[in-house]
Amino acid sequence: MAFSALSSTGARWTTSLMGGGLLVAVMAPASADPLEERMPPGMLIEMVDPTLCSPPPEEMSDAEIIAMLDSDDPQMAPPIVGAWERQDERWRVYGQGWFNDSSSGLVVGTMLMLRSEGDELQYLCMVLSPHAETAMVEGEAALVGPDVETIDGDTFMAMGILGERREGLGEVLADAGSVHFEQAAEDTLEWRLTFDGRLTGIDEQPQEGTEISLRLEGELSRDSSMRVVDWGRDDLVDASAPSVSEEELAEVKALFMEDMRLEVEPVVTPDNNDIVQRTVYRYDYDTFASLSDDSGWRSTREHFFYQDGDRLRPFQRPSSDTDLSAFFGGLLDPGFVLDEATADDFRELLMTLTGEDFFEEEDVKLDNIINFRPDEWIFFTGTFFDHYKAFVVYTDDDGHPDKVLYRLKQQPTS
Structure with missing residues (x-):
């Protein structure tokens, strides 16, 4: 086939x-x-x-x-x-x-x-x-x-x-x-x-x-990425992986962490943005700081996360159709309502997280934000071959976002 x-x-x-x-x-x-x-x-x-x-x-x-x-x-x-x-x-x-x-x-x-x-x-x-x-x-x-x-x-x-x-x-x-x-x-x-x-x-x-x-x-x-799981063993280990001692692993992990340089700074906070209930941080890291150029070690792509209790929740930049509801569900303020007055601000938040420059409307004859139905908002981010990339947000009866999707092939109307 x-x-x-x-x-x-x-x-x-x-x-x-x-x-x-x-x-x-x-x-x-x-x-x-x-x-x-x-x-x-x-x-x-x-x-x-x-x-x-x-x-x-x-x-x-x-x-x-x-x-x-x-x-x-x-x-x-x-x-x-x-x-x-x-x-x-x-x-x-x-x-x-x-x-x-x-x-x-x-x-x-x-x-x-x-x-x-x-x-x-x-x-x-x-x-x-x-x-x-x-x-x-x-x-x-x-x-x-x-x-x-x-x-x-x-x-x-x-x-x-x-x-x-x-x-x-x-x-x-x-x-x-x-x-x-x-x-x-x-x-x-x-x-x-x-x-x-x-x-x-x-x-x-x-x-x-x-x-x-x-x-x-x-x-x-x-497919060399597949793991050979031996059903006959009690621990069902990956039989294709070499075995090392716990002491050796601990030593490698300690050296790895010591040679990592991390830079974190807040970019969105509840004080400067009414949409979020938690602070969003940007981070960059250099895996091997000892080999880095101090004049410019920072990566060209930004990464974002927020703290949710005792967990850190990273934003995974979507490269295919992705349901991002879990990430946004913990980030958005429970009182936030998506409507005409707040749609532009929500778009700014999406632009910050994705690092994308949304296309200019006159280039593609299409509005960046479309709201054909009361419970559905489409935030177009650009083109993907002959299709449009977009975030699609579904809201409840009160206008609170309860589902956030990323789509590579979004039609102007759903």
């Missing part, structure tokens, strides 16, 4: 929608009684690679995705294909997969698209991790679920999450199966997988027809 078209530079589908719906599955407790004590699939996925589960971006319709799947262009061909069966229904499978290996074996992560005969789409994110100290990186191994403690021979534990774009449907657990790996190139594995398992509920929701099967074959690409 046009995994070149749907993927980002890091070989991941462009926009992670897990936060919108599938993350419910990631963090939900397991409901299957015999597996009450097991780790949920989402936790394992987070340990192996928190960026793994990323269905296609919301602005890409199902019809567009299906058209790409049906394309005759060889560049659009998926590196992994297969079949998914459940309740006498057979779904075609398309997807991508990644692996990383170490002296303790290899780990595999996949992001798969399931397509029914009626062109319904679902998504399956799955991880295979070494089980019972399996160290193989090539050959044949058995597949098991998280409730299996021991088994003879090389074994991988397999778990995943099934969902739609904005809704988690269930946790996928292996009962039995096998997987075969063959080194095709330094950074490529050929693999075949046979997987019989079950679908368990999320948030104690019952599941009908829980028996499932999955068959896959194709290529896996190396």
Whole structure:
């Protein structure tokens, strides 16, 4: 599939929608009684690679995705294909997969698209991790679920999450199966997988027809950022990471802190700005002060944070669609009302935090601030190719901001 078209530079589908719906599955407790004590699939996925589960971006319709799947262009061909069966229904499978290996074996992560005969789409994110100290990186191994403690021979534990774009449907657990790996190139594995398992509920929701099967074959690409989690170890450590003593780590941390230079100054305070309830600080730092030029060590990009009790909350400059509600929820004064009288001041706050110069209205024939609906304000910041970048603020009935989003492709009207 046009995994070149749907993927980002890091070989991941462009926009992670897990936060919108599938993350419910990631963090939900397991409901299957015999597996009450097991780790949920989402936790394992987070340990192996928190960026793994990323269905296609919301602005890409199902019809567009299906058209790409049906394309005759060889560049659009998926590196992994297969079949998914459940309740006498057979779904075609398309997807991508990644692996990383170490002296303790290899780990595999996949992001798969399931397509029914009626062109319904679902998504399956799955991880295979070494089980019972399996160290193989090539050959044949058995597949098991998280409730299996021991088994003879090389074994991988397999778990995943099934969902739609904005809704988690269930946790996928292996009962039995096998997987075969063959080194095709330094950074490529050929693999075949046979997987019989079950679908368990999320948030104690019952599941009908829980028996499932999955068959896959194709290529896996190396991703050196994935962590090899050895399921057979009590601490589930990253088996690919070298081990050092606590004393050595403490010594390195102490030297690191001593060689760091930090400069902090307040830029927005409740005394000079009616919008905020906490002081916003700008900070710059030089990681290795001993190697710095005293005449100009400060970085060219500013960073901001505020203190919230015993925590410091940094502002992460957005580079993609981002929900910033948590940051602004703790920063804004509870009595602040976003209206025509305060919109310009709020825009100034956004400009301070982002360091961006908002475009001039006459350059793009568009107002910087748009308020078509009483509960929605759009603060445009510039252009992104043929689209507009913007902050979108949603308010409650009294005009208090309760949701702040950053969007790379914002239309003049929503």
